[in-house]
Amino acid sequence: MSNIILVSAVVLAGVFVVLAMMMVNEVSKRGVKINFLLIRLYIIKYMHQYKKLTKKETGRVGPLFYPAIVSINLALVLTAVYFIV
Numbered sequence: 001m002s003n004i005i006l007v008s009a010v011v012l013a014g015v016f017v018v019l020a021m022m023m024v025n026e027v028s029k030r031g032v033k034i035n036f037l038l039i040r041l042y043i044i045k046y047m048h049q050y051k052k053l054t055k056k057e058t059g060r061v062g063p064l065f066y067p068a069i070v071s072i073n074l075a076l077v078l079t080a081v082y083f084i085v
Helices: 002-029 039-058 065-084
Strands: none
Touching (some): 002 065
C-alpha cells in the first residue's frame, strides 16, 4: 500500500514538472525572457506570470495553471501520508 502512495506522489510530481515547463514555454512565447540557469528558483514566478498573462489576454486563467497547482499539492499530501504510514 505504501508503495502505491509513493509511486502516485512521484507521478504527480512529474505531472507538475511537465505542466510547469509547458507554462514556461507559453510565457517565453509571449516575450518574457527565461533564465534557464535558475529555472528551479524562478518556476513559481513564471507560473504566476503565466496566470497573469493568460488572464489579461482571455479574461480567464490558462488551462495549465490549476492542474499544476492540484498535482503538486496532491504530491505533497501523498508524500506526507507515505511518511506517516
